[in-house]
Amino acid sequence: xxxxxxxxxxxxxxxxxxxxxxxxxxxxxxxxxxxxxxxxxxxxxxxxxxxxxxxxxxxxxxxxxxxxxxxxxxxxxxxxxxxxxxxxxxxxxxxxxxxxxxxxxxxxxxxxxxxxxxxxxxxxxxxxxxxxxxxxxxxxxxxxxxxxxxxxxxxxxxxxxxxxxxxxxxxxxxxxxxxxxxxxxxxxxxxxxxxxxxxxxxxxxxxxxxxxxxxxxxxxxxxxxxxxxxxxxxxxxxxxxxxxxxxx
Amino acid sequence: xxxxxxxxxxxxxxxxxxxxxxxxxxxxxxxxxxxxxxxxxxxxxxxxxxxxxxxxxxxxxxxxxxxxxxxxxxxxxxxxxxxxxxxxxxxxxxxxxxxxxxxxxxxxxxxxxxxxxxxxxxxxxxxxxxxxxxxxxxxxxxxxxxxxxxxxxxxxxxxxxxxxxxxxxxxxxxxxxxxxxxxxxxxxxxxxxxxxxxxxxxxxxxxxxxxxxxxxxxxxxxxxxxxxxxxxxxxxxxxxxxxxxxxxxxxxxxxxxxxxxxxxxxxxxxxxxxxxxxxxxxxxxxxxxxxxxxxxxxxxxxxxxxxxxxxxxxxxxxxx
Ligand SMILES: Cc1cc2nc3c(=O)[nH]c(=O)nc-3n(C[C@H](O)[C@H](O)[C@H](O)COP(=O)(O)OP(=O)(O)OC[C@H]3O[C@@H](n4cnc5c(N)ncnc54)[C@H](O)[C@@H]3O)c2cc1C
Numbered sequence: 191x192x193x194x195x196x197x198x199x200x201x202x203x204x205x206x207x208x209x210x211x212x213x214x215x216x217x218x219x220x221x222x223x224x225x226x227x228x229x230x231x232x233x234x235x236x237x238x239x240x241x242x243x244x245x246x247x248x249x250x251x252x253x254x255x256x257x258x259x260x261x262x263x264x265x266x267x268x269x270x271x272x273x274x275x276x277x278x279x280x281x282x283x284x285x286x287x288x289x290x291x292x293x294x295x296x297x298x299x300x301x302x303x304x305x306x307x308x309x310x311x312x313x314x315x316x317x318x319x320x321x322x323x324x325x326x327x328x329x330x331x332x333x334x335x336x337x338x339x340x341x342x343x344x345x346x347x348x349x350x351x352x353x354x355x356x357x358x359x360x361x362x363x364x365x366x367x368x369x370x371x372x373x374x375x376x377x378x379x380x381x382x383x384x385x386x387x388x389x390x391x392x393x394x395x396x397x398x399x400x401x402x403x404x405x406x407x408x409x410x411x412x413x414x415x416x417x418x419x420x421x422x423x424x425x426x427x428x429x430x431x432x433x434x435x436x437x438x
Numbered sequence: 439x440x441x442x443x444x445x446x447x448x449x450x451x452x453x454x455x456x457x458x459x460x461x462x463x464x465x466x467x468x469x470x471x472x473x474x475x476x477x478x479x480x481x482x483x484x485x486x487x488x489x490x491x492x493x494x495x496x497x498x499x500x501x502x503x504x505x506x507x508x509x510x511x512x513x514x515x516x517x518x519x520x521x522x523x524x525x526x527x528x529x530x531x532x533x534x535x536x537x538x539x540x541x542x543x544x545x546x547x548x549x550x551x552x553x554x555x556x557x558x559x560x561x562x563x564x565x566x567x568x569x570x571x572x573x574x575x576x577x578x579x580x581x582x583x584x585x586x587x588x589x590x591x592x593x594x595x596x597x598x599x600x601x602x603x604x605x606x607x608x609x610x611x612x613x614x615x616x617x618x619x620x621x622x623x624x625x626x627x628x629x630x631x632x633x634x635x636x637x638x639x640x641x642x643x644x645x646x647x648x649x650x651x652x653x654x655x656x657x658x659x660x661x662x663x664x665x666x667x668x669x670x671x672x673x674x675x676x677x678x679x680x681x682x683x684x685x686x687x688x689x690x691x692x693x694x695x696x697x698x699x700x701x702x703x704x705x706x707x708x709x710x711x712x713x714x715x716x717x718x719x720x721x722x723x724x725x726x727x728x729x730x731x732x733x734x735x736x737x738x739x740x741x742x743x744x745x746x747x748x749x750x751x752x753x754x755x756x757x758x
Binding site for chain 2 (some may be wrong): 201203204207209216227228281282283286308309310311312313314315316317318320321322326327328329330332342343346347348349350351352353354355356357365366367370371372400401402403404405406407408409410413414416417418419420421424425427428430431432435437438
């Protein structure tokens, strides 16, 4: 089985979000970038398929040279090879088109992407990719088993979960649950050394046309101060929620 | 030309988000000088959509569509859009709508913007405001394709009754192979889901252990609220992963979010920030949550919450 794991390169969750150029660009100054958390759960699940079922695991990112340390980290965790499509990831549709070419050229059976990336939270790349390559698709995956060409997938739904069966070729949007937090791997020295020797292939993009374009950014208006209610006077909270906030 | 809106139902009944997306579609249609066509799948009482501004309903009734399937549902909406000449398509932010929207976008060759929070600031160029960086910012985003797909953030626009009537047409699309089939569903039917809830009561590590969750559940019951938790609580196995909210869990956009024993870490706040009113109960007055909350009580949850639950019971009984 050939697995491709899509790796999004995103600001660390603790990052302060600021914009430059008249609020038209994300300010990467002082921002640490990491593997998108949802993708890390998927990558770790892919390592399981590699170790237990002999799968090969490649990772891919659509982005500029600045994303290579993130791909190297994925290699250090255990992926066999990395691919970087050398273009700025502008919108989800454009990224999905680039990835579709990578999947078709590499004849992958299973593509593991994240439920969403934590920067733009679009959650659209995996579904669009599946549709473009005419593979099956399951979103919000919290469990994945493969036997031969059959797949059993658990999907989180509003208020619960459902188990579905489908077949390869398959694209999933994964999240925590594919593996547990405690299963995540921190690359060790040996992994980091080996990652330096593994292939990281840079390929040139297709015509990168975008369908959507973020023209400017804004930050939420600053919040007013909290109204404190005395712990011995919860009646007051009930009345504030009813009369002032009007939410009960 | 028309604005197409997909109105979700469950067991025939419209979800609340269905009325919200129609209200939103009506606002978009007014801006564009056109009308709203709603697409329903195995829904009853479809005339009720007229009240929120749908002037036409394409009503699909097909037993093969009783269980949700993203590919089949996306195909139905795609066919309806093409038949009606729709040039803007609106869907909600439910798990199912977010599942089908990317497939629909490819089918319609539509630029897709999810997590939209307001009516378009302009329809030419078509520009909408969406959340980005998990609610830490907004991005004003232009869609340049002929057909545009908008995913509306739940609870961001509200319901607007315009009191109109609607004409209903049966619509019989072709149904593609499913590709994915549901084997079993595990869903608590007696509980409100976080996505649908107007009020969410959430517990953190401050509650010390799973045996203390009756506090959260009792309060949630009085309020008709969904229950949620912080990430460590689900990592520790105190509560199921499906209750984990925040940047790496579920987003919350309720009217009221009550945080009990939650410190208010940046990743937690990012996910719940779109809730309209936030209340925190925490022993530590320095907890960062107090900076993000509208109302707060500095106090011990084990004392405050039972009292609050009692008071709310009395309040509900009086106002019933
Ligand atoms: C990559 C990454 C992603 C993350 N994603 C998320 C996410 O999606 N969601 C999330 O929630 N977290 C997330 N986190 C974790 C986050 O950083 C915090 O660790 C977490 O939110 C803390 O949970 P907590 O508030 O329940 O626990 P704590 O931070 O331990 O806070 C417990 C609080 O309870 C209070 N308390 C104690 N006793 C009482 C009492 N008797 N009554 C009232 N209050 C009491 C304490 O004063 C304290 O403020 C993420 C972290 C990382 C690194």
